[in-house]
Structures are given as C-alpha cells and as structure tokens.
Amino acid sequence: MDFQTTLKVKQQIIDEALDKYLPKEPSPQNNIFEAMRYSVFAGGKRLRPILMLAACEFAGGETERVLPFACAIEMIHTYSLIHDDLPAMDNDDYRRGKLTNHKVFGEGIAILAGDGLLNYAYELMLQSILQHPSQSQNATAAMYEIARASGVYGMIGGQVVDLDSEKKQIDSITLDFIHNYKTGALFIAAIRSGAILAGTEPETLKHLTSYAENIGLGFQITDDILDIIGDEKKLGKKVGSDQENQKATYPAFHGLNHSFERVNDLFQKGLAAIEHYGEKAQFFMDMAHYLVKREY
Template sequence: MDFKIELQKKADIIDKALDKYLPKETSPQNLIFDAMRYSVFAGGKRLRPILMTAASEFVGGKIDDILPFACAIEMIHTYSLIHDDLPAMDNDDYRRGKLTNHKVYGEGIAILAGDGLLNYAFELMIKDALEDNKNLQRKILAMKEIASASGIYGMIGGQVVDLISESKKIDADTLDYIHNNKTAALIVASIRAGAIIGGADEELLKCLTEFAKNVGLGFQITDDILDIVGDEKKLGKKVGSDIDNQKATYPSIHGLDVSIKKVNELFNKSVKSIERFGEKAEFFIQLSDYLVKREY
C-alpha cells in the first residue's frame, strides 16, 4: 500500500461528499453558504473524516455508510477553527495559508458560519440516521460520541480552560486537560464513531480508542512544537502565535527536547495498541506516524 496515495484517495472522496452535502443554492441567506464553504474548502487535510472512514473500514464497515458522518465531523472541526481564529479567541489572520473567515466576511458572519456548520452537521447526521433503519442504533450512539466530544465536556470545555489560562502559569495536569479535550477529544470521537457505525465489538473499540487517545495528544503536542520551530510556508499560518497569546504549551512547561520525546512515546504506544492486527493495521500505523511525527 502506498500510504500517500491512499490518504489522497480518501481525502478526494471526502471532498466530493462535502461539496454534495454543503448548501450552495441561491437564497436570501446565501452569504452564509459562501462563508461556510469558504472555510471548509480552504485546504484542510480531512484528517478527522479520514480517521472515521478508516476506523469503519478497519472493523468491516462500508465507506458509503459513514460518509455523511465523516462530512459532519469535518464541518464541526471547521466551525471550531473559524471561532478559534476570531479576535476574541486567538485573533489569527491566516489559516492554511488563506485569510481567516472573519477577515473575509467580517466577525458577525464568521460567527454565524461557525454556528451554521455546527448545526448543519447534526442535521446531516440525524437525516442520515433516520434514513438507515439497519444502522439507526449505531448511528445514534455515534452521534452521542460526537456531541459529547465537541461539547462542554470535550472540545468546548478544553477551549474554555485554554482561554482562562492565558497569561497564567498552569501545571502539567491542566495542560493535559486542555490538549485532551480541545484537540484530542474530536480525534477520539472520529475513530470511535467510525468503529461504532462499522460494527466494532468491544475489543476492537477498546484498541482503537487507545490508539486514538495517543494519536490525539501526540498530534497536539506536535502542533505546540511546530509553533516554535515550524516552517510558516508549510504550516500555512504564523508561527509563534502561542507565545504571542501567552498560551501554555508542552515546550513552555516541559521544554522542547522532552516534548519531542513525549511525541515519540505516544507514537509507539499508538502502534502497540493495534499492531497485533497485522496488515489490517498498516494504514493506521502509517497515519499515526504522519500525524504525530510531522516535520519539526
């Protein structure tokens, strides 16, 4: 298997589905459709929907059964980025090498575009679940995973603690809470939801959950590292924003060398959690390497 080709193949499938599901008709509120589509198609790698589809296939599911949910998770992720970039949050001008949503459409429309993507994601999942009697129970359980991970006990909760911790000295446990909720929770939910819809048994779900937790935390620590030593052209955004916003990061608390060591430990743990599944686990293992050991 050529990993990069397989990754691009999955991303292309997601992009086509997103274009299909996202509204684009002419109507009085068509500006919100434009703003939603602007950020969704601003160059994302589709990592969370790819993780979801891969988890479903890993346990024997079909990609067609998961596509609406995969698109929904990308919409939720994109909404979080739009809001995260706002002046009241991280105040970023660029995302993925393009102007952030509020720089193009203004703060009011950017807020509504994020709200629109979040709500529309659940509309899409509910509609799909109601049309699939065979997998209705699984899809309801998957929606619960996604709702919890993106809500006050997941991504939003992590964002809250991140905001109130700015300019403050926090301990390592608080930082882990921020990273495990603000970033890792949605990655874990992507994999768990995909596995649940695909029909995973308890053993498979446990293994994939362990894999997801290690990848999710490793992914965010790598982001922390890249904010210090990354290439702005490759990242598509300004480096050093965490320092500018006085945010606590792994390198600021533990140091750069320890942070890199932690990433490698998390990668090894992610591999050990699924390597016994042999060839079936190859894509996930290579994806973990790709996510948590990006250039630094």
C-alpha cells in the same frame, strides 16, 4: 496503494461528499453558504473524517454509510477553527495560508458561519439516521460520541480551560486536560464513531480508542513544537502565536527536549495498541507516522 496515494483518495472522497452535502443554492442567505464553504474548502487535510472512514473499514463497515458522519465531524472541526481565529479568541489573520473567515466576511458572518456548520452537521447525521432506521442504534451511538466530544465535556471544555489559562501559571494536569479535550477529543470520536457505525466488537473498539488517545495527544504536542520551530510557508499560518498569546503549551511548560520525548512515547504507545492486528492496521500505523512525525 501506498499511504500517500490512499490518503489522497480518501481526501477526494471526503471533498466530493462535502461539496455534495454543503448548501450552495441561490437564496437570500447565500452569504452564509459562501462563508461556510470558504472555510471548509480552505485546504484542510480531512484527518478526522479520514480516520473515521478508516475505522469503519477496519471494522468491516461500508464507506457510503459513514460519509454523512465523516463530513459532519469535518464541519464541526471547521466551525471550531472559524471561532478560534476570531479576535475574541486567538485573533489570527491566516488559516492554512488563506485569510481567516472573519477577515473575508466580517466577524458577524464568521460567527454565524461557524454556528451554521455546527448545526448543519447535526442535520446531516440525523437525516442519515432517519433514512436508515434499521441501523439507527449504532448510528445514534456514533452521533452521541461526536456530540459529546464536541461539547463542554470535550472540545469546548478544552477551549474554555485554554482561554482561562492564558497568561497564568498552570500545572501539568491542566495542560494535559487542555490538549486531550481541545484536540484529542475529536480524534478519539472520529475513530470510535467510525468503528461503532460498522458494529465493531468491544475489544476492537478498546484498542482503537487507545490508539486514538495517544496519537491525538501526540498530534497536538507536535503542533505546539511546530509553532516554535516550524516553517510558516509549510504550515500555512503564523508561527510563534502561542508564545505571543502566552498560551499553555508543552514546550512552554516542559521545554522542547521533553516535548520531543513525550511525542515519541505517545507514538510508540499508539502503535502498540494496534500492531497485533498486523497488515490490517497498516493504514493506522502509517497515519501515526504522518501525524506525529511531521516535518519540523
């Protein structure tokens, strides 16, 4: 299969698993189930869970074993988007071309939907660990990767510094911190946890980590660029919001030309980390093109 076909197949696998795992039974708290499912199924590309599946397969693991963890990381990512869109954060009305969660369900339910997705992600992973006790060591290590990348030493830490940096002059070290933690951390965790679940060797994990670090940062800088010169219809969200909110971005700090150069440099470094695996690494190489060479 070509890359686009493989991507669609993996997206379908993730979507079917998410539909299976996410609660939907009639109950007094049905409103929260609807709000959680609304944002999860609002058109996400499933990049992080797909990278986790690919890393697991790359290291010789089984798709079925990694699915609960892949769905969990997508739930965590979605919770972060729900909260990021709130008036107290980025105050966005649209996400992926649809009204944001708080515009549909109200701020209170949106906050709880994000909380619900975060908590349910850990329920899902712990349930899987309890069901497969013989594989609990690798599974617990994978869960730790996801937990740390999602928390104050990862995504949340990056979001805090991002908020603190609004309307301020910052240095390049702070800018890199924001991007590496707010966005890059979950990309790295997705790939590392997938490989860990498969019981990969340390050297392979090292190479995959290097790939993830470079591609994750390249992905975020590309997002910064698209917020300036991207097509709103293709992006499914308003462009120019970073500048409007005086966010710390690469183009604002370094200019567009340097930002393009930085993306290309990160792209090449990401490929260099895995190209010696040859055809085995083809999906990751194609994914790098897909992530950091998106249409401007």
